[in-house]
Amino acid sequence: MLARASVIDVFIEPRVLPPSTGGAKEVLGRWIARARSVGYDGFIIDLSSTEKTPGFVATLREVQLQAAPFAIFTRKAIVLDDRGGVKARLAGIRGRLGADAIYARSGNPEVLNFLAKDGRIDIIRLETLAELDAFNDGIASLAGQHGTFIELSFAPLVRTRGASRSKYIRACNKILEICDKHHARLLFSSDADQLVDVKNAWQKATVLQILLDASEQQAREIAIKHPAALVERCTGTKDDATVARLDLVEDDTT
Numbered sequence: 001m002l003a004r005a006s007v008i009d010v011f012i013e014p015r016v017l018p019p020s021t022g023g024a025k026e027v028l029g030r031w032i033a034r035a036r037s038v039g040y041d042g043f044i045i046d047l048s049s050t051e052k053t054p055g056f057v058a059t060l061r062e063v064q065l066q067a068a069p070f071a072i073f074t075r076k077a078i079v080l081d082d083r084g085g086v087k088a089r090l091a092g093i094r095g096r097l098g099a100d101a102i103y104a105r106s107g108n109p110e111v112l113n114f115l116a117k118d119g120r121i122d123i124i125r126l127e128t129l130a131e132l133d134a135f136n137d138g139i140a141s142l143a144g145q146h147g148t149f150i151e152l153s154f155a156p157l158v159r160t161r162g163a164s165r166s167k168y169i170r171a172c173n174k175i176l177e178i179c180d181k182h183h184a185r186l187l188f189s190s191d192a193d194q195l196v197d198v199k200n201a202w203q204k205a206t207v208l209q210i211l212l213d214a215s216e217q218q219a220r221e222i223a224i225k226h227p228a229a230l231v232e233r234c235t236g237t238k239d240d241a242t243v244a245r246l247d248l249v250e251d252d253t254t
Helices: 021-037 054-067 086-090 093-097 109-116 129-134 137-146 155-159 162-182 201-212 216-235 240-246
Strands: 007-011 042-046 071-079 101-105 123-125 149-153 185-189
Touching (some): 071 093, 109 137, 137 162
Parallel strands (some): 071 101, 149 185
């Protein structure tokens, strides 16, 4: 019995999400309609490069309430280039960033090793080839033990061409194999700019099978089971009333 994949990541940059409250409401409304049209019940907005002004916070809260039972979660990033000062930078991070989920990026294996076992970090995102190359068995093993999600971007699989695409696919295959071996939860997140990225989870699973030669079980876990687990983790950071409103992951008995 698999949980239905009901939430999609949406990377909304400042150029897409205007700073004015009116512009933000319009863009969010458009994305709610678009996500619903392909079978999603919610999405996670990446606010890492968007200034979280009081006006925007109020607008987001208003849209969240109006859109219910459609769920809108938020997340923010921290980038850590070296091991020095990591503990100090992570102190109180959830309160400082004020997001439902915190993800980290680093191309330093030592930093990734630390992040994989630190409960304040929900997701390790591997975006550049340097970050992909820094990932190893030890990091995957710690992530598997501590429930840390490993995230790759779905967009390069369908956008990148030539030698760069081949390198990215090889790196993704390596990480797929490592995560599978160590039971680390792997995600392939979506991008607001690309229509193919917001197709429903079953279509995404098929693409992962074709491009990465993943098994059907692996693809279903990446596209369906693990996003559902991330939603549960996001709801776990909220108060009971909000959890009840945003608890949208349903069981698929088929």
